[in-house]
Amino acid sequence: MLRLFLAGLAILCACLTANAQEGGLQPILQEHQEIIAKSSRKTIGPAIDAIASSGLPQAQVMLETWAAKNVWMRKSDGLFFAGKKAEGRSYELADFDTGEIIGTFEKSDLKQLKPNSGIRAMIGTALVQFQLTDPDRAKRLAALTSIQRDPEGALLEPLRASIDGEPDADLKAQKQRLERLLTIGYDEDTAARVAAIEEMSDDLGVDVRAALNPLVVTRLQTAVDLPSDVNIAGVVQPGSDDLSGDTAYDLLVASDLAAPRVSADDIRAALAANINGGRVGGVPVAQLNSDAARAQAYAVLAEAGTVPALITQTDIDAALGAHVFFETYAEPSGEVTAAAEKALDQIELKVGLNQTLDLTLDAISLASIYFLAAIGLAITFGVMGVINMAHGEFIMMGAYTGYVVQQFIPDHTLSIIVAIPMAFAVTFAMGVAMERLVIRWLYSRPLETLLATFGISIALQQLAKNIFGTQARPLTAPGWLDGAWVLNDVVSISYIRIAIFVLAMIFLGLFLYIMKRTRLGLEMRAVTQNPRMAGSMGINPGRVNMLTFGLGSGIAGIAGVAIGLFAKVTSDLGSDYIVQSFMTVVVGGVGNIWGALAGAGMIGFLQKGIEWMNPSNTLAAQTYMIIFIIIFIQFRPRGIIALKGRAAGD
Amino acid sequence: MERSFVAKNPSVLVFLAILSLFTLGVTVLSEGFGIGVISTSFVKTLGKTLCLCLIAVAMDLVWGFTGILSLGHFAFFGLGGYMIGMWLMYERTRLIVVESLSQAEIPPTSSEVVDAIGTQIFGVVGSSEFPLIWAFSDSLFLQLVLVVLVPGLLALIFGWLAFRSRVTGVYLSILTQAMTLALALYLFQNDSGLRGNNGLSGLQNLPGVTVSQDVVSIWFLWASALALGLGYLLAAWVVSGKFGSVIRGIRDNEARVRFLGYSVEVYKLAVFTLTACIAAIAGALYYPQAGIINPEEMAPIASIYLAVWVAIGGRGRLYGAVIGAAFVSLLSTWFTGGQAPDIPLGFYTIKWVDWWQVLLGVSFVLVTLFAPQGIGGLFDLWTNRRAPQRHGAALGPDESALREKEATE
């Protein structure tokens, strides 16, 4: 409907003003009053057509107002107006034709038109003709977006006409690109289409593939002989990998070229319908509880002609042999389909490469999240050998700190800048307190450290629930972290993930610096290797342990802010990461930051790899990953990067 | 030298006597067989608690006596429940299906019956095919064998892999935890064939049994008490002989035992597998009383709680494990059941539904720090039994327990 109208529009555009309606827009709206009020995409077409083709200057404004959900109907007389919110529950209405304000009305006397996004898209398409040459850049952009969303053949001419007059270089490039895409699908000249296809064959855009793929859609058909008047993609043999014998026979049945098979249900129904004096075909009903007896009874019935005969494999083979199966293109032009196939092959290869790249980015991103979650643990567990089951709760506390800071500092950028050191301070203090009060008494009893810290973990989790509730809390990223870094339509990664990656790298650097270049690091390593010897060298092992544990906890707090930004802030946030974190450290190798990095990398890549192989079930990916890790540890019990010599201990 | 088993373990007799008295008492007070003072729902709670005590005994054997902190025994417990649940569901559904199909005009073939059962069981999760793992579910005997066989085999394979590569201490704990997590995640999937997140339900209705739950609950209480008694006897026997000395030796110093020529791996594997089987039997008795089993029951946290019970009760003594499991789980029921009175502080009212977990967590830290012997340690005060003076060695029950230096400080 719309397409028809737009095709005519090109011819009519010269005499647009002559076509203008007497009496303005309201009569047109009233003519379609019912369907406009009903507001369904299926029926709204004529109304939008009529408004757009009215030739009235106010039509554009009216359509824009409508799409913005600002058109109201007065219930008393069914007239439509532009509405603006006034005092309380009342609205100020303005006439479309005169622009005059006709008064303020109560909401209860009005009905708001709420075009759904399907209708809004149609309105957008109708607006294209007005907006393509609009002086406002934003509106021209809106027009292009509309074309992109719903490419229509009729839009090709107006689009072409608007290219030359386009002042903005960006928009001009976009217009040219869209023109190429529309040419592929809708130009009448085959040569022009093939040329456009070839031109676009190195473009990765989803829209290019969206333009090309419909051209190569095929349909499986069957006939006695191969027809010559259609664009045939190829002949398929039944019984091959592409087409199983059963499917092929089903197709024959569906095309009325063969008799349908008799299923087990059919047999049962046929038998039940032919019970005669407690017997079917001579077999007593009570004996019909096996397939063999049923087949026997059915055969008797079939012989008597009461039921259709069973279809045997021989019948199926004969029917398949008598027919030819082939796939046809919907697109009649062979040249176009050939060019499209070739272009798609070319694109697919590039898409494949880019998908691998995208998957790699995803894997790196996941690895950096695991690394960030595990880096604090790499210090407390890896360096000190303390099992801290409450590590996840430190991550959670960091995230909640971020949330609380955001309640006081509404500016998101500033709040994050404040939240990071705050989270560090809170979890550092918590870590130091925990080390002093609990952990230091248990250095010689690692298994009990595990249980005691688990006790702390459940207490902290429940405390968080009591304070903040079980509802997830929002921790909103600053505006400049919204969106994604888009390389092309296949490869993109959100800024927040890049930020997490950067943060993880900063911590890696920081960790290395502290461990290798500062006095604290030296003391830490000394205390870890031999606390007594370190003590006799004038180092206070208690103090160093306390600071080390605090540092590890503090980093967990910062990781919490980052994780809260990209996922959710709930009281069980920590427990989601604790097992993964431990596995990261164990797989990587205890006591070595590079080990944690390698562990995180391996787990990240592994998980994404399994997800890629089985895209419909993410849960399975996690299961198989854990099983893999269990097996991996069998072969490298000390992790990827194992400490050698005396430092390995044990 | 040769003394009878009972003479060496007087506590076993005491325990069995108390257990019998308890069972008799509950029976007399129950709705099904007695005067009806104890409600059926509470009888079920008590029956389930006995099963938890049994798995706690298993946990004590593997942790308190052998020094392996397994965070995976609830996985075996759950697997046992699943195995018996499969038969309960299959048989119950089969009775319904046969009944309804017998009304049809044509008698059903056996494959039609199986299909109809499949539709009934898996229809709710959107499939109707019988997965392979249900192959034996039509036979009670085979499923009962599987109750022990499946968790036992899993423990055997896992333990063999882990002990062979000498994964010990906290590493082993984390590895067992990973195993539990993997198993729970696997069962969460619908594709696993065990109805995913919904699990197996309606298990309290025994197929073909028409008496009311008041009676069935008592049957299960008896069965659980019997299993606990036998399990306790078995565990006491295992730890009392030479075998017990070796595993205690492994707990206190694995390397030394190995140098003495014992095959440490075989001992550990034997204990690990045996306790997995005990856990599975406990699970197979627990879930028909609970009525439903689903993967959430096997989440790693359940196994950690198990360790908590044993630690609070007192490791290295079997009655300690039983006390711990019974005490903590019943207390937990009481607190979360809303029966514990709220404590008004004026500015804030402590509701135990909210604060019980905090109390549990904190008390756990306190027990670990100040009373590593757990509640069982109280008995030592009572019987005036103190830790023997063993100079120069760890005082047990494992390397994680008090060392001499700490004890004397």
Next chain:
Amino acid sequence: MTSLKSTLAGSLVFAAMATAALSAEDTIKVGVLHSLSGTMAISETTLKDTMLMLIDQQNAKGGLLGKQLEAVVVDPASDWPLFAEKARELLTVHEVDVIFGNWTSVSRKSVLPVIEELNGLLFYPVQYEGEESSKNVFYTGAAPNQQAIPATDYFLEELGVEKFALLGTDYVYPRTTNNILESYLKGKGIADEDIFVNYTPFGHSDWSKIVADVVALGADGKKVGVISTINGDANIGFYKELAAAGVSADDIPVVAFSVGEEELSGLDTTNLVGHLAAWNYFQSADTDVNAEFVETWKATMGEDRVTNDPMEAHYIGFNMWVNAATEAGSTEVDDVRAAMYGQEFPNLTGGTAVMLPNHHLAKPVLIGEIQEDGQFDIISETDVVPGDAWTDFLPESAVLISDWKELGCGMYNTETKTCVQTLSNY
């Protein structure tokens, strides 16, 4: 040890007896079986508060049958076996006349055998997957044909979606719903390869690859739509990733069945404007009775609290129960059930809900677009849809109907004209 154990057991027995003794005969007891702790407390505590509010209101009006109503609240703590235990306790120890409760399907399956054994009465207020009909349960939430099917129709007809991504959390409700939808879509001529299905664990947070997969679906030039049965917290990460990928509702609309006002309050919705949800109730419904309901709720619970669909389900269920008991002149389960059929009660969103003989409600279905303030703008309302226990879009259940009034059977095979079973399949 003995003393400890017996004191403990004794105190528990005493507690049980004490509560039993307290059950004076002059009140009618209403059981509330919602988790107040654990993972589901977030959703279910709201429903407990709703029930207490409704019971208070009824008592202020003079109670029921001349007696006051007394709420008995227990906490099954999001522990599924505990639901069965607590249900038994409610029915046998507290002797309640009716139970309002449950949220998850698994908790309902856990309670079913107990309710059926003891002939209790349960009102279940949440949208669910269907394929179940119990004589003792009234389902006041939406069946699949009252939420999923109309939303899919909306996608097909109003938005012109040609390719579907069915994303769900891996549990029974999404599994069954997606199964029904797949079968329905194929019936509508959507090809197999145009339906993408993915299941994720509870609380999933790493959505980048799945969102990228969904975007890539558009490569063959068909309009893509997402039908989300993602549950709970996982939605936060999903919508955040969707916003980060720059997917606008106009390009790839998402309709969710488990995202309501309550869930949106944990999110910044500026980037989600235009995405959809399908429910039987939205807080933004513009009627006087809803305005009053929202006002009372906020007055009781605080200004920042929102109302949602399961709350309305309890509102209707409770009032229908009160009316049915009044009509029957008794709170006996069998009498009340007989009086329930055909009960009518006005919806908060306008129109009237009717209780059908299959224990489901007939209600209109609403579709709302997410707005910046975290509320929904209702853009579509269907005619009244009668709830269907057994979906017509799966071959095995298409032949089944539920009719407790005439046939006295919840699983009646219309082909063989036999009742498959009278107890439900849990």
